[in-house]
Amino acid sequence: MKRVAVIGGGIGGLTAAGMLARKGHQVTLFEATDALGGKAGTLRVDGLVFDTGPTVMTMPDTVRATFADLGAEDLMPRLERLPLQTHYRYADGREFLCWEDLDRAAESAAALHPADGDGLRSFFADAQKVYRAAGQPYLDAPYETMMGFMARAARNGLGTLVTGLKLSTLDALGRKHFESQHLQQFVNRFATYAGASPYEANAAFAMIAHIERAFGVHHAIGGLGGIVEGLVAAVKRCGVEVVLGQKATHEKRGSSFVVAEREFDAVVVNADPLALQHRAGDPLTMSGYVAMFDVPKRLSLPHHTILFSSDYRKEFAELSAGRLADELTVHVCHPAATDPTMAPEGRSGLYVMVNVPPIQPADEWKTNARVLEAQVRSRLGAMIPELLGVPLRLVAERTPVDLEKKGAPRGSIYGYLPHGKFGPFKRPAMRGEPGVFFAGGGTHPGGGVPLVMLSGRFAAGMTDAHLGGRP
Numbered sequence: 458m459k460r461v462a463v464i465g466g467g468i469g470g471l472t473a474a475g476m477l478a479r480k481g482h483q484v485t486l487f488e489a490t491d492a493l494g495g496k497a498g499t500l501r502v503d504g505l506v507f508d509t510g511p512t513v514m515t516m517p518d519t520v521r522a523t524f525a526d527l528g529a530e531d532l533m534p535r536l537e538r539l540p541l542q543t544h545y546r547y548a549d550g551r552e553f554l555c556w557e558d559l560d561r562a563a564e565s566a567a568a569l570h571p572a573d574g575d576g577l578r579s580f581f582a583d584a585q586k587v588y589r590a591a592g593q594p595y596l597d598a599p600y601e602t603m604m605g606f607m608a609r610a611a612r613n614g615l616g617t618l619v620t621g622l623k624l625s626t627l628d629a630l631g632r633k634h635f636e637s638q639h640l641q642q643f644v645n646r647f648a649t650y651a652g653a654s655p656y657e658a659n660a661a662f663a664m665i666a667h668i669e670r671a672f673g674v675h676h677a678i679g680g681l682g683g684i685v686e687g688l689v690a691a692v693k694r695c696g697v698e699v700v701l702g703q704k705a706t707h708e709k710r711g712s713s714f715v716v717a718e719r720e721f722d723a724v725v726v727n728a729d730p731l732a733l734q735h736r737a738g739d740p741l742t743m744s745g746y747v748a749m750f751d752v753p754k755r756l757s758l759p760h761h762t763i764l765f766s767s768d769y770r771k772e773f774a775e776l777s778a779g780r781l782a783d784e785l786t787v788h789v790c791h792p793a794a795t796d797p798t799m800a801p802e803g804r805s806g807l808y809v810m811v812n813v814p815p816i817q818p819a820d821e822w823k824t825n826a827r828v829l830e831a832q833v834r835s836r837l838g839a840m841i842p843e844l845l846g847v848p849l850r851l852v853a854e855r856t857p858v859d860l861e862k863k864g865a866p867r868g869s870i871y872g873y874l875p876h877g878k879f880g881p882f883k884r885p886a887m888r889g890e891p892g893v894f895f896a897g898g899g900t901h902p903g904g905g906v907p908l909v910m911l912s913g914r915f916a917a918g919m920t921d922a923h924l925g926g927r928p
């Protein structure tokens with residue numbers, strides 16, 4: 458039995474801690490704040506349940522496999538698959554209903570432009586190729602070297618590898634497939650899943666569109682924070698010692714490491730590596746502002762709605778320049794549409810999120826939050842007819858300052874900014890000095906609930922191998 462310290466109790470850290478304990482190691486998890494879960498969590502106020510971070514979940518098999526490997530299937534919340542994945546509303550009053558069912562989605566696309574029904578099919582066919590060429594090899598194993606990745610990609614077929622290499626930006630891919638700007642904007646949105654700009658991020662991010670369509674968009678009954686609650690219960694049951702309120706660092710001493718004045722044989726770091734490696738000059742992904750509203754009536758709004766801005770390119774130019782956008786694209790999550798446990802009868806809770814730049818040195822976040830709240834209210838009233846004239850009570854909000862307090866560098870949600878052709882491959886590595894491994898959204902394979910779980914699983918495997926376990 459070896460002693461392992463896990464620094465940080467986000468989903469990646471919890472996963473790594475639980476997996477290492479299941480492999481027979483003695484694991485201590487240090488969390489700087491007084492709560493586990495990091496960016497993911499649930500808030501319960503006046504009968505309403507709000508997720509405070511992630512609301513969209515895909516790749517359910519990764520989540521199921523993780524709970525199964527922790528011997529904790531009983532602790533996993535029930536997942537509900539959404540037939541209407543997202544309702545996109547545009548500034549000119551038009552809409553696109555992205556059903557999981559491709560025929561229904563194509564019908565909605567064709568209503569925007571006659572050629573775009575077929576465009577949607579060809580886009581998803583390309584997205585699938587991208588997933589096979591780049592996504593699968595990227596997600597199958599820890600990314601250690603470009604050569605190793607290329608070898609895995611080549612095993613999926615040279616043709617798919619070449620497809621991957623020919624990719625330009627996500628925006629260019631959208632323009633290739635769609636006549637209507639509405640659907641180009643739909644494609645571009647997938648870059649924001651990695652906190653990036655579609656005008657600078659590689660078209661490889663189209664793999665996210667494929668992942669959503671192939672594996673579904675899911676809600677966890679009772680809120681996605683239930684995944685954190687399940688993981689916390691699981692790791693405790695596996696015997697992980699949890700120390701809250703302990704901001705920790707690791708220091709090499711002889712053949713072991715000292716963390717919080719205790720000795721360990723290996724360390725898994727769930728903090729963003731950019732924060733630790735002091736790569737202060739590295740470009741960062743976007744941050745987010747979230748407002749949670751109590752609505753005094755049960756809305757007919759679907760689970761996920763996107764209210765697009767009228768000029769996406771301008772919005773990203775402003776965000777990339779470090780400014781709040783004049784006109785915001787707004788994500789509205791209305792979980793009671795799927796799950797009545799999220800709000801009492803006759804009421805709805807709305808989680809509303811917008812992208813904002815990482816904190817700039819001169820930012821005054823109290824002021825920014827009020828500006829954003831006003832903009833969000835005005836967009837909701839203007840673009841969702843059933844909200845017109847309805848008083849929305851702000852129940853809680855989360856700003857980049859809150860994210861920064863949880864170790865996110867300048868509040869950036871996904872850490873390293875993966876712009877450019879090889880952007881995704883320049884992420885901070887999972888392997889630090891011998892005996893130190895990184896897990897979480899800041900390292901491979903990236904942010905998002907299933908990916909950080911994968912990261913935790915990879916880090917646990919690498920740590921165990923380092924400690925002499927069987928691969």
Ligand SMILES: Cc1cc2nc3c(=O)[nH]c(=O)nc-3n(C[C@H](O)[C@H](O)[C@H](O)COP(=O)(O)OP(=O)(O)OC[C@H]3O[C@@H](n4cnc5c(N)ncnc54)[C@H](O)[C@@H]3O)c2cc1C
Binds near residue numbers: 492515860
């Ligand atoms: C507003 C918002 C919306 C999102 N929406 C989605 C979504 O819809 N779908 C999706 O899949 N993902 C979404 N995400 C992303 C997802 O939440 C994250 O990628 C994921 O939760 C990050 O997990 P992690 O393992 O990297 O740890 P983090 O959540 O980053 O947690 C790291 C933990 O480490 C602790 N820590 C840091 N430094 C130290 C230290 N020195 N000592 C001790 N403890 C330390 C921190 O306090 C924190 O608890 C969203 C995130 C946000 C903020």
